[in-house]
Structures are given as structure tokens and as C-alpha cells.
Amino acid sequence: GQQLNQSPQSMFIQEGEDVSMNCTSSSIFNTWLWYKQDPGEGPVLLIALYKAGELTSNGRLTAQFGITRKDSFLNISASIPSDVGIYFCAGQLTGGGADGLTFGKGTHLIIQP
Amino acid sequence: GAGVSQTPSNKVTEKGKYVELRCDPISGHTALYWYRQSLGQGPEFLIYFQGTGAADDSGLPNDRFFAVRPEGSVSTLKIQRTERGDSAVYLCASSLGWLTGANVLTFGAGSRLTVL
Numbered sequence: 172g173q174q175l176n177q178s179p180q181s182m183f184i185q186e187g188e189d190v191s192m193n194c195t196s197s198s199i200f201n202t203w204l205w206y207k208q209d210p211g212e213g214p215v216l217l218i219a220l221y222k223a224g225e226l227t228s229n230g231r232l233t234a235q236f237g238i239t240r241k242d243s244f245l246n247i248s249a250s251i252p253s254d255v256g257i258y259f260c261a262g263q264l265t266g267g268g269a270d271g272l273t274f275g276k277g278t279h280l281i282i283q284p
Numbered sequence: 285g286a287g288v289s290q291t292p293s294n295k296v297t298e299k300g301k302y303v304e305l306r307c308d309p310i311s312g313h314t315a316l317y318w319y320r321q322s323l324g325q326g327p328e329f330l331i332y333f334q335g336t337g338a339a340d341d342s343g344l345p346n347d348r349f350f351a352v353r354p355e356g357s358v359s360t361l362k363i364q365r366t367e368r369g370d371s372a373v374y375l376c377a378s379s380l381g382w383l384t385g386a387n388v389l390t391f392g393a394g395s396r397l398t399v400l
Contacts, residue, residue, distance in 0.1 A: 175326075177326075206391075211393065212393050212394075213375050213377070213391030213392050213393050213394055214327065214391050215391070216388060216389075219388060259326050265387070271319075271329040271332050271340070271343075272327075272329065272389065273329070274326030274328070276324070276325055276326050277325075277326050
């Protein structure tokens with residue numbers, strides 16, 4: 172089946188630093204999504220990307236859909252304490268079979284004061 | 285409702301027991317998904333409903349797992365003869381499907397199942 176490799180597994184940064192994480196796949200996706208999950212909660216959608224090469228921003232977050240459709244990255248600028256959490260990339264295929272998501276294993280972001 | 289509601293939030297049971305987990309999706313969402321999230325992992329797809337029918341149940345790990353959505357709204361995930369390896373957070377998500385050109389899933393907070 173499809174596998175998503177997400178890196179890094181965890182990040183320890185200082186408040187105010189920029190963050191970058193990425194996701195690669197062994198196969199193509201039509202849609203890439205980035206979710207954030209806080210403890211005891213379900214994943215919350217941050218950014219959705221629908222076209223290869225697309226670059227999308229949401230406040231301090233910027234994400235890109237790789238041109239090969241097999242990768243995506245997420246950048247967070249000027250990190251703040253509430254950015255702490257686990258970030259998941261997810262790929263989605265349209266047409267045929269489930270419309271569900273294939274998730275990466277997550278990047279755990281920890282911000283040191 | 286305003287969001288996806290899942291009950292119970294926590295369930296502790298003994299090995300071999302039967303468990304039901306309930307999901308109440310966002311009103312009007314025709315698509316409903318169940319995922320399982322083990323500790324330190326991303327969510328893994330279990331089953332997808334479009335309306336009342338299971339459109340894809342390829343993620344269910346074995347025949348001890350079953351899910352229903354009899355009226356196209358609330359769904360119940362049923363686990364028979366629970367095993368310790370079933371311990372995980374079971375997430376439900378719903379969406380409008382591809383009506384708007386994008387299928388955006390909204391997740392509930394999950395039901396944490398612990399099998400002793």
C-alpha cells in the first residue's frame with residue numbers, strides 16, 4: 172500500500188524560530204493536506220493543496236504540493252508556544268476506492284522557552 | 285451538530301469483551317470515515333461510508349471489526365472479542381464528499397479504547 176515518509180520525527184526549537192517539515196510518498200496523490208493534532212483531540216486541517224506545484228499560505232503557515240505529486244512541505248514562520256503539537260501530512264486520491272486519507276507518522280513540534 | 289461527536293471519549297474493557305463506539309457526524313455530511321490511531325502513529329483508515337452503505341471497508345483489520353450506519357447519519361463501530369492489540373484511539377471523520385470539488389474531512393476528538 173501507499174506509504175508516507177514524514178520528517179523530521181520531532182523538532183526541538185526556540186520560540187520565534189522558523190520550522191520546516193516534509194513528506195514524501197512512494198506513489199502520487201491528487202491532494203496533499205497538513206493537519207495539526209493537540210493532545211486528546213482529533214486532527215485539525217491547516218492547509219489543503221490540490222494542484223502540483225501549488226504554494227499556499229495560511230497566516231504563518233506555508234505549504235507546497237511537489238511538482239512530482241509525491242511530496243509536500245510545510246513551513247511555520249516565527250513559531251509561538253501554541254504551535255506545539257503533532258503535525259501530520261496526508262495524501263488523498265480521487266476516484267475509485269476510498270476517498271480516505273493516507274497519513275504520515277507525524278512531526279512532533281516542541282518549543283523551548 | 286457543530287462538529288463530529290464521538291462517544292465514549294474513553295473506554296476500558298477486558299480482553300474478550302464486545303465494544304461499541306459511536307460517531308455523530310456533522311449534520312448534512314454524507315461521507316463518514318473511521319480511522320484508528322495507535323500511540324506514536326498517524327491515523328490509519330478503517331472504513332468509509334457514503335450514505336448508509338459501506339463504500340470501502342478494506343481497512344478493517346479482521347472480521348472482529350464491523351461498522352454500521354443504518355440511517356446515513358450516526359455510525360457505530362463494533363469490535364468483538366477485543367484483544368490487547370486493539371487498544372488505540374478510534375477517530376471518526378465526516379465530509380460533504382466531492383460536491384465542492386474538494387473532499388475535506390473534519391475529525392472528532394476520538395474514542396480512546398484500552399483493552400486490559
